[in-house]
Amino acid sequence: MIRRAAIAAPNAHATRAAEHALSEGGTAVDAAIAAMVSATITEPGIVAPLGGCYLNVWPVDGDPVVIDGNVEMPGRGQPAERFGAGLIEAVSDYGGGMTTFVGPGSVATPGMLAGMGLAHERFGTAPWASLLQPAAEVARSGFALSRTAQSYLVLVTDTILAWDPATRALLTDDGAAPQVGHPVASPALADTLEQIGAEGWQSVYTGDIARRIDADMRERGGLLSATDLAAYRAVERPALRSRLGAWDLACNPPPSIGGPVLTAMLRLLHAVREEITPARAAQVMKEVLDIRLDRIDTAEDLAAAGAELLGTLHTIGATGLPTSPSTAHVSVVDAQGMACALTASAGYGSGMTVAGTGMIANNALGELELNRLGLHALEPGTRLASNMAPTTARLADGSVLAIGTPGADRITTALTQVIIHVARHGESLQTAIDRPRMHPRRLDDGTDRIEHERDESIAADLDAVGMPRHEHPPQAMYFGGVGGAFLRPDGTLEAAADPRRAAATLVT
Secondary structure, three states: OOEEEEEOOOOOOHHHHHHHHHHOOOHHHHHHHHHHHHHHOEEEEEOOOOEEEEEEEOOOOOOOOOEEEEEEEEOOOOOHHHOOOOEEEEEEHHHOEEEEEHHHHOEEEHHHHHHHHHHHHHHHHOHHHHHHHHHHHHHHOOOOOOOHHHHHHHHOOOOOOOOOHHHHHHEEEOOEEOOOOOOOOOOOHHHHHHHHHOOOOOOHOOOOOHHHHHHHHHHOOOOOOOOHHHHHEEEEEEOEEEEOOOEEEOOOOOOOOOOHHHHHHHHHHHHOOOOOOOHHHHHHHHHEEEEEEHOOOOOOOHHHHHHHHHHHHHHHHHHHOOOOEEEEEEEEEEOOOOOEEEEEEOOOOOOOOOOOOEEEEOHHHHHHHHEEEEEEEEOOOEEOOOOOEEEEEEEEOOEEEEEEOOOOHHHHHHHHHHHHHHHOOOOOOOHHHHHHOOOEEOOOOOOEEEEEEOOOOHHHHHHHHOOOOOEEOOOHHOOOOEEEEOOOOOOEEEEEEEEOOOOOEEOO
């Protein structure tokens, strides 16, 4: 049976991969996996296969669950001198100035393929190999560098892309910054994807691919080893539930940060009975993000910290109510009513192409905002923090929604505002995504202000309550790139993409 579905993804390569999965009898989960694997190949620098992910799945008959395939702290059995080593400082102009650490020592244990593998085993029906084949084909034949990927790569040509000859050869123009449309092809990566398709996702953790990763890490002084890969387990967890209006919403639970933060915002806004004005929404988002910055980001136990955040909602109510670009999101809802929201991240990218595989590794251990206790400070086996917050939702009338966005700490605020417009104001998904956005930001000097896109009503409302603000141009990439898929009660499928970033939608 060929399923129909609505798909929102980073580019047309990804939507075609999702369509192929559906043609193979796949579910919404199969389509989302195929689309994201394709995106990890065709959006280099933005996301990569050796990263982490969360898959939020709401099956037709059952409660929503989240597959946690996020990255993990490696280093099991490593000598003390390995910790703190293998790191290269990289400074760029991204986001007005960014410092991160790359190199072999920045690579966390990747969880993406394990998470996808578990999700496929639980909810997939298409052959596993068919989900990777479109990505393998485009890696072999080549593709033109997208505007989104180029806008990031051009900023890191002399830093992240410079130190590994294999990465430099693939993603630069003979060492110079690549242009939009720059041709990219990797036969080695195509071979690796086909091998993972034939041998199963386990090859990355206990098979031949794992041995290659281990050998290259030992050669170059990284923390990640075969022991870490073999110990990694994707985890299925019950989704965090909340309501806004009549909508029942499901997010990823702790130890993620993004899911609890988004859930806290949605629960607080659900309690607001009067009109949710821009100033009211901004205040709620600011209060939640303040708790996150002051108490959650530096916690040693993220699961306990996330639970504490949700447990202090009454305190926030009584008062009256950071940041990697390398994230991608796919939303799929099929005609049967299964929803899958899949967000993946590889950090800023380590710049390291694993020898013999063509795969570029993540730099999650070098992201300062994910390691606020210090670089290499976590115990091996600890899941890292994450802003990712893929979300699914349902109405009693049979409406089904899958939604998510890249955008670091703007993930939760972008999704909150879009969901407000859909759930409380009754707007269409595309109209809600197109609306101007805000984001509360704490500056380096400790002061706060509301970043917002140019809009007279937002400006007037914030000024009326005396909230400091800073205006951005309309539809600025800073405010995320929301993608959503929607099933109406009459069976109509819709997909919506954000004009703030290059994206693609498809309804089959």
